[in-house]
Amino acid sequence: MKIFLDTADVEQITQANRWGVLDGVTTNPTHVSRTGADPHSLYPRICQAVKGPVSLETIFLTADQIVEDGRRLAAIAGNVVVKVPVTREGLMAVKRLASEGIKTNVTVTFSPLQALLAAKVGATYVSPFVGRLDAVGHTGMDLVRQIRQIYTNYGYPTEIIVAAVRHPLHVLEAALAGADICTMSMDVLSQLYDHPLTDIGIELFLKDWKKVPQP
Numbered sequence: 001m002k003i004f005l006d007t008a009d010v011e012q013i014t015q016a017n018r019w020g021v022l023d024g025v026t027t028n029p030t031h032v033s034r035t036g037a038d039p040h041s042l043y044p045r046i047c048q049a050v051k052g053p054v055s056l057e058t059i060f061l062t063a064d065q066i067v068e069d070g071r072r073l074a075a076i077a078g079n080v081v082v083k084v085p086v087t088r089e090g091l092m093a094v095k096r097l098a099s100e101g102i103k104t105n106v107t108v109t110f111s112p113l114q115a116l117l118a119a120k121v122g123a124t125y126v127s128p129f130v131g132r133l134d135a136v137g138h139t140g141m142d143l144v145r146q147i148r149q150i151y152t153n154y155g156y157p158t159e160i161i162v163a164a165v166r167h168p169l170h171v172l173e174a175a176l177a178g179a180d181i182c183t184m185s186m187d188v189l190s191q192l193y194d195h196p197l198t199d200i201g202i203e204l205f206l207k208d209w210k211k212v213p214q215p
């Protein structure tokens with residue numbers, strides 16, 4: 001499973017990239033607003049900080065405007081993916097962008113049928129928001145499992161990005177469900193490395209090594 005960072009923070013992206021596990025980045029208007037930076041200068045820096053795909057979200061709602069904005073975003077760098085909401089207008093735009101060879105990520109997805117429609121119009125990626133479903137009493141990961149089943153049934157190449165991830169268990173479940181990608185915060189990514197028994201094990205080995213006669 002590929003690991004994406006869900007952020008617009010260039011320092012975090014650079015750090016995760018150094019760890020050697022980063023396959024791409026997803027941003028959204030909320031992440032961008034948190035940086036306080038101007039997107040015109042921020043987006044190229046994000047695209048340079050990682051080799052893999054970088055999702056940049058359109059803030060337009062009509063197909064014509066989304067297509068125009070999508071072309072503009074795609075021109076920023078070769079690894080840009082245009083993030084488009086799963087609406088009628090959004091999916092019309094996805095179909096047009098796909099025909100121009102522009103990659104898309106269909107976002108704010110909460111149902112398997114929305115994901116089916118995204119695949120039908122040629123979306124490169126679809127992003128089910130699992131944590132937001134969990135928050136309203138639904139099992140978000142069931143959505144991922146259903147999308148996986150539908151895409152496998154019909155051989156759709158659209159890749160599933162598990163999004164709105166809240167903790168490491170979401171990452172584990174995403175991998176077990178056969179998701180292609182899981183996008184997460186730096187906090188969650190960092191937690192994947194940690195286990196108390198690893199710390200205790202290292203400490204014990206280092207303590208015992210001190211008893212070994214040194215030349």
Ligand code: E4P
Pocket residue numbers: 006026027028030107127129131132163164165183
């Ligand atoms: C995914 O691409 C979105 O950016 C993100 O995961 C949104 O989720 P959240 O705002 O609920 O964390």
